[in-house]
Amino acid sequence: xxxxxxxxxxxxxxxxKNFGALTVANSIDFRLARGARHALIGPNGAGKTSFxxxxxxxxxxxxxxxxLDGADVTPLSQAQRVKRGIVRTFQITTxxxxxxVLENVTLxxxxxxxxxxxxxxxxxxxxxxxDEAYGLLExxxxxxxxxxxxxxxxxxxxxxxxxxxxxxxxxxxxxxxEPAAGVPSSESGTIVDTIERLPAEIALLIIEHDMDLxxxxxxxxxxxxxxxxLVEGAPPEIAADARVRQVYLGERAHA
Amino acid sequence: MAAVxxxxxxxxxxxxxxxxxxxxxxxxxxxxALAAYFAFPDYLALGSQIIATxxxxxxxxxxxxxxxxxxxxxxxxxxxxxxxxxLLAAHGMGAPVIGLFxxxxxxxxxxxxxxxxxxxxxxxxxxxxxxxxxxxxHEAANKANTVTGGADGLQGMEVSPVFGVFHFDLYGNTxxxxxxxxxxxxxxxxxxxxxxxxxxxxxxxxxxxxRMHAIGSPVFxxxxxxxxxxxxxxGVSGALVAQTTQFVATDAxxxxxxxxxxxxxxxxxxxxxxxxxxxxxxxxxxxDRFAAIDPVYWYFWIGLLLVLMVMFARGGVLGIIDRVxxxxxxxx
Numbered sequence: 280x281x282x283x284x285x286x287x288x289x290x291x292x293x294x295x296k297n298f299g300a301l302t303v304a305n306s307i308d309f310r311l312a313r314g315a316r317h318a319l320i321g322p323n324g325a326g327k328t329s330f331x332x333x334x335x336x337x338x339x340x341x342x343x344x345x346x347l348d349g350a351d352v353t354p355l356s357q358a359q360r361v362k363r364g365i366v367r368t369f370q371i372t373t374x375x376x377x378x379x380v381l382e383n384v385t386l387x388x389x390x391x392x393x394x395x396x397x398x399x400x401x402x403x404x405x406x407x408x409x410d411e412a413y414g415l416l417e418x419x420x421x422x423x424x425x426x427x428x429x430x431x432x433x434x435x436x437x438x439x440x441x442x443x444x445x446x447x448x449x450x451x452x453x454x455x456x457e458p459a460a461g462v463p464s465s466e467s468g469t470i471v472d473t474i475e476r477l478p479a480e481i482a483l484l485i486i487e488h489d490m491d492l493x494x495x496x497x498x499x500x501x502x503x504x505x506x507x508x509l510v511e512g513a514p515p516e517i518a519a520d521a522r523v524r525q526v527y528l529g530e531r532a533h534a
Numbered sequence: 535m536a537a538v539x540x541x542x543x544x545x546x547x548x549x550x551x552x553x554x555x556x557x558x559x560x561x562x563x564x565x566x567a568l569a570a571y572f573a574f575p576d577y578l579a580l581g582s583q584i585i586a587t588x589x590x591x592x593x594x595x596x597x598x599x600x601x602x603x604x605x606x607x608x609x610x611x612x613x614x615x616x617x618x619x620x621l622l623a624a625h626g627m628g629a630p631v632i633g634l635f636x637x638x639x640x641x642x643x644x645x646x647x648x649x650x651x652x653x654x655x656x657x658x659x660x661x662x663x664x665x666x667x668x669x670x671x672h673e674a675a676n677k678a679n680t681v682t683g684g685a686d687g688l689q690g691m692e693v694s695p696v697f698g699v700f701h702f703d704l705y706g707n708t709x710x711x712x713x714x715x716x717x718x719x720x721x722x723x724x725x726x727x728x729x730x731x732x733x734x735x736x737x738x739x740x741x742x743x744x745r746m747h748a749i750g751s752p753v754f755x756x757x758x759x760x761x762x763x764x765x766x767x768x769g770v771s772g773a774l775v776a777q778t779t780q781f782v783a784t785d786a787x788x789x790x791x792x793x794x795x796x797x798x799x800x801x802x803x804x805x806x807x808x809x810x811x812x813x814x815x816x817x818x819x820x821x822d823r824f825a826a827i828d829p830v831y832w833y834f835w836i837g838l839l840l841v842l843m844v845m846f847a848r849g850g851v852l853g854i855i856d857r858v859x860x861x862x863x864x865x866x
Binding site (some may be wrong): 335337357358359360361364366367371373374375376377378379381382385386389390392394395396397398399400401402403404405406409410413420422424426444447448 | 546547549550551552553554555585662726729730731732733734735737738741744745746748749750752753755756758759820
């Protein structure tokens with residue numbers, strides 16, 4: 280493993296962010312390897328979603344740098360980072376609820392190909408975009424619901440559309456913010472299967488509360504507590520770590 | 535099996551790809567407009583005003599219904615266009631079509647500049663900002679009464695025949711068709727815009743702005759473009775009214791105009807492209823009829839109509855049609 284020689288898919292160096300007295304990121308040094316299946320866990324308020332917001336450019340850090348494939352993307356806007364391949368999904372489903380499933384994905388594909396601002400020809404005449412979006416829906420088993428408005432779908436299906444929209448952007452780094460949040464356990468299996476089948480070249484960072492899901496998907500785990508990395512390692516190491524048990528699992532026990 | 539699957543693929547994507555095709559009912563507004571010309575020859579002046587106001591409502595629909603920008607100041611652009619066309623005609627440049635282009639350009643410029651400021655804000659602040667732009671222009675027009683004539687109106691507009699051929703006659707025949715043709719062209723362009731990827735991205739911004747950012751869309755720029763186009767359309771509408779009535783006063787920039795057009799759009803249905811074609815005639819004809827029947831209390835009847843619409847017909851007339859359509863389909 281010559282991890283240090285090739286640049287990581289995503290790296291943060293000394294990432295700091297505070298809102299007044301509240302520190303949500305305290306000098307975070309983090310590496311996401313190419314093709315990683317990496318989970319970020321931590322108790323509520325640990326700064327997991329803030330970390331996603333910093334990496335994707337929703338928030339701007341007070342200090343530190345964010346590197347994609349070794350290139351500094353810290354000054355870039357959210358939209359520019361998406362174009363470079365940093366893509367996220369949302370903990371709370373954030374879709375175009377009144378629009379059809381196919382349209383949700385079409386909008387993403389259209390933006391990726393740079394024709395999202397095109398005013399001349401109708402969207403419907405761009406068959407390559409529609410066909411690509413439809414192909415994605417087929418891969419995720421959503422094609423039967425292609426023309427239904429997202430808001431009419433069961434929540435578990437909406438979580439899949441979250442992933443489909445992200446895939447429409449051809450991500451290099453995909454941050455999945457609690458992909459199974461709010462989904463009944465009977466339906467979460469489909470979501471885990473979908474994540475397992477994602478292309479190997481996408482570096483995945485999964486932010487998750489559900490330990491079963493984390494241990495099933497992740498080959499590496501980082502534990503975040505109070506805006507700082509507590510420990511990082513392979514799943515068995517994390518499961519055995521006394522500090523993690525105390526901070527994270529302990530908190531869960533009386534939650 | 536494979537053949538069946540392929541058939542389903544074709545149909546879902548096909549249906550989606552066909553959304554922008556013309557449908558039979560899209561011809562209705564134009565047929566009605568032509569029928570109205572022959573049926574009500576004494577009401578052509580009102581007809582022209584309705585047609586020009588439909589265009590104004592369309593411009594509001596683009597920003598409010600599609601881009602989700604809440605505006606209470608659309609009269610800023612209507613008035614700008616009206617004054618641009620009016621001042622041209624009062625200074626010996628009365629060619630109406632040139633007036634329209636100049637009005638569109640000036641209004642677009644005002645839209646672009648004010649949009650850069652207004653669109654950086656959100657929600658109630660944005661609403662107040664749009665209102666403020668209109669109020670400022672209204673005051674400016676008032677102060678510059680040597681140029682604009684203030685509340686008394688601009689004097690001495692002389693509008694030439696359209697293309698040097700069609701004189702604006704006393705009965706309003708030319709004005710009616712002039713307005714109708716301009717509305718048709720603008721409607722056609724607007725229809726192209728809302729069905730284009732740009733238009734769909736506006737709908738995306740209205741639905742969920744956060745996700746548009748997350749799929750890499752330059753949200754601010756998209757909104758600014760929409761705002762500018764909408765301002766140009768409102769400007770053309772103002773120019774039409776100025777040219778066909780040969781008159782502009784400061785009320786062209788007034789709050790009442792911005793407010794009324796919102797009510798008309800609500801009546802018809804917002805974000806639907808055809809809401810303007812239903813709401814505006816409904817409101818303006820009702821206003822005309824109520825004023826004739828009950829000259830003192832006509833505003834009361836308008837108010838009653840609105841209360842009933844809001845209580846029983848959310849989504850306006852088009853909303854009602856949707857629900858009836860859904861009921862009929864379920865019956866079948």
